[in-house]
Amino acid sequence: MPNPFLERKLKLDILKSLRSPAKREPRRTVTCSGCKTELEPDVFALALNVCPSCGLHMYISAAARFTNIFDGGEYSEPFPCAAPRDVLAFPGYAEKAAEQSAKSGLSDAGLAAEGKIGGTYAIAAAIDISFMMGSMGTSAGGTVTRAAESAASRGLPLVIFCAGGGARMQEGVFSLMQMIKTSAAIRRFSGGGGFYVSVITNPTTGGITASFASLADITLAEPGALFGFAGPRVIEQTIGEKLPQGFQSGEFQLDHGFVDAIVPRAEMRGTLARLLALHAGARI
Amino acid sequence: MKTPEQLAPYDRVKLARDAGRPGSDDYIAALIPDFFEIHGDRAFADDPAVICGIGTFGGRTVSVAATCKGRTIDERVRRNFGMAQPDGYRKFLRCLAQAVKFRRPLVTFIDTPGAYPGKSAEERGQGQAIAECLYQTSAAPVPVVTVVIGEGGSGGAIALGVADRIIMLENSVLSVLSPEGFASILWKDASRAAEAADVMKLTAADLLSFGVADTVIPEPRGGAGEAPKLMYRRVGAAVRDALAELSQLTETELLEARYRRYGSFG
Numbered sequence: 327m328p329n330p331f332l333e334r335k336l337k338l339d340i341l342k343s344l345r346s347p348a349k350r351e352p353r354r355t356v357t358c359s360g361c362k363t364e365l366e367p368d369v370f371a372l373a374l375n376v377c378p379s380c381g382l383h384m385y386i387s388a389a390a391r392f393t394n395i396f397d398g399g400e401y402s403e404p405f406p407c408a409a410p411r412d413v414l415a416f417p418g419y420a421e422k423a424a425e426q427s428a429k430s431g432l433s434d435a436g437l438a439a440e441g442k443i444g445g446t447y448a449i450a451a452a453i454d455i456s457f458m459m460g461s462m463g464t465s466a467g468g469t470v471t472r473a474a475e476s477a478a479s480r481g482l483p484l485v486i487f488c489a490g491g492g493a494r495m496q497e498g499v500f501s502l503m504q505m506i507k508t509s510a511a512i513r514r515f516s517g518g519g520g521f522y523v524s525v526i527t528n529p530t531t532g533g534i535t536a537s538f539a540s541l542a543d544i545t546l547a548e549p550g551a552l553f554g555f556a557g558p559r560v561i562e563q564t565i566g567e568k569l570p571q572g573f574q575s576g577e578f579q580l581d582h583g584f585v586d587a588i589v590p591r592a593e594m595r596g597t598l599a600r601l602l603a604l605h606a607g608a609r610i
Numbered sequence: 611m612k613t614p615e616q617l618a619p620y621d622r623v624k625l626a627r628d629a630g631r632p633g634s635d636d637y638i639a640a641l642i643p644d645f646f647e648i649h650g651d652r653a654f655a656d657d658p659a660v661i662c663g664i665g666t667f668g669g670r671t672v673s674v675a676a677t678c679k680g681r682t683i684d685e686r687v688r689r690n691f692g693m694a695q696p697d698g699y700r701k702f703l704r705c706l707a708q709a710v711k712f713r714r715p716l717v718t719f720i721d722t723p724g725a726y727p728g729k730s731a732e733e734r735g736q737g738q739a740i741a742e743c744l745y746q747t748s749a750a751p752v753p754v755v756t757v758v759i760g761e762g763g764s765g766g767a768i769a770l771g772v773a774d775r776i777i778m779l780e781n782s783v784l785s786v787l788s789p790e791g792f793a794s795i796l797w798k799d800a801s802r803a804a805e806a807a808d809v810m811k812l813t814a815a816d817l818l819s820f821g822v823a824d825t826v827i828p829e830p831r832g833g834a835g836e837a838p839k840l841m842y843r844r845v846g847a848a849v850r851d852a853l854a855e856l857s858q859l860t861e862t863e864l865l866e867a868r869y870r871r872y873g874s875f876g
């Protein structure tokens with residue numbers, strides 16, 4: 327059940343986290359990348375990074391997603407996000423990873439959390455695109471795999487917030503192997519009766535789409551989230567024609583049968599809570 | 611002509627793409643003379659970029675699947691240069707389901723630049739189709755042996771490459787994207803493909819060292835196209851050996867080993 331006091335505390339915490347001395351003055355605004363409306367940072371954060379004018383769902387961190395969906399914003403991290411492995415000794419990768427880590431505050435793109443969602447205990451994972459565009463290397467592939475294995479062994483439902491541009495090129499074929507590794511882990515989890523809800527967020531493409539993002543019992547998508555295999559630029563270059571507006575959006579994929587529901591970020595917690603409760607209620 | 615030791619990775623990429631090289635259809639015809647091809651995904655279409663069927667190999671019936679580029683221009687156009695549509699991957703899923711139902715070993719051949727990146731493919735769920743192949747094959751309780759005979763491009767290649775044994779021809783490659791694509795994304799310059807191939811570690815020897823490939827089959831100087839019959843014999847022997855080894859395992863042991871194999875990458 328939603329607790330209004332906890333909700334309020336949660337929102338205040340978000341506001342506090344935004345009020346670092348540097349941001350306090352001069353007051354910076356956030357510009358909506360869709361309608362260009364200038365938004366007060368605290369309004370933007372309270373709206374979960376969704377533009378109040380046009381409804382555009384902008385980037386939100388994995389941590390903020392977890393805070394948004396777990397009861398009272400409380401969750402624990404079952405295992406840390408591993409730093410990238412320079413498996414190919416790829417020129418410049420270590421430096422690039424260090425730079426991205428400093429910029430994003432993350433070790434890599436895949437994060438895991440566990441806690442209660444509407445009273446039901448669940449494991450969640452999320453890909454945070456602020457680290458190398460959320461490309462899937464051994465670290466993120468490992469996070470998704472461990473989350474699925476942990477959920478399987480403990481009989482818990484699994485929620486994954488999918489995102490990312492596909493392969494981590496600097497990890498080459500190891501990145502490709504993550505598609506198989508994560509799919510195999512989801513297959514085992516599912517074979518054991520596990521319940522998996524995938525949430526498609528902007529953008530979900532390439533190897534993420536062609537593995538765990540597409541293998542859920544229920545697939546939700548945030549409004550306007552790009553969800554496809556080959557990105558629009560690649561397709562335009564290949565077929566030499568402009569793609570229609572909204573091609574590969576979550577709504578497009580709902581029409582084409584690859585998504586079960588479009589869920590605005592503000593309703594995500596409630597929708598997940600309902601699905602997890604429905605699933606739990608079906609158990610004998 | 612360069613000796614094998616003098617070949618740079620990009621030379622091997624070019625050999626892997628050489629139209630004079632035997633294709634998947636050639637290997638199937640040579641190794642499985644009674645091959646019966648199945649067609650269609652029972653949902654939308656038959657995709658000529660993917661060949662599936664059954665036939666006798668090593669004295670028993672096996673299921674066979676392959677991505678195939680074709681050799682002549684007409685064949686290449688008909689097979690869409692080996693770039694499969696979702697329908698092709700779903701035909702493979704049919705083939706896989708039959709292999710599981712009848713407990714037939716599955717042998718796959720890979721030769722594709724990648725999955726077809728087109729509007730129609732996206733509308734029919736290219737990503738979902740590939741994901742389903744990885745998902746189902748990972749738990750298929752039958753021995754799976756994959757032979758990479760030429761180009762192994764990205765997710766569209768590994769859709770048919772979740773296997774217990776991966777055999778690569780000496781000049782075949784397997785990579786997350788083409789060296790041209792890699793160079794244009796990373797350095798905004800597709801002409802630096804040879805340089806990209808150097809750092810990508812996509813040759814059979816590289817993949818053997820990573821444990822992605824289990825066996826590398828040597829090719830004659832100048833590539834597989836110089837001596838196709840020799841290559842059919844070598845590939846046939848390698849697949850036979852792999853299937854014989856795998857037939858010693860119980861279904862549980864087989865699936866456990868397959869899961870651990872992919873879990874070990876990272």
Ligand SMILES: [Zn+2]
Nearest residue numbers: 358361377380
């Ligand atoms: Zn807006």
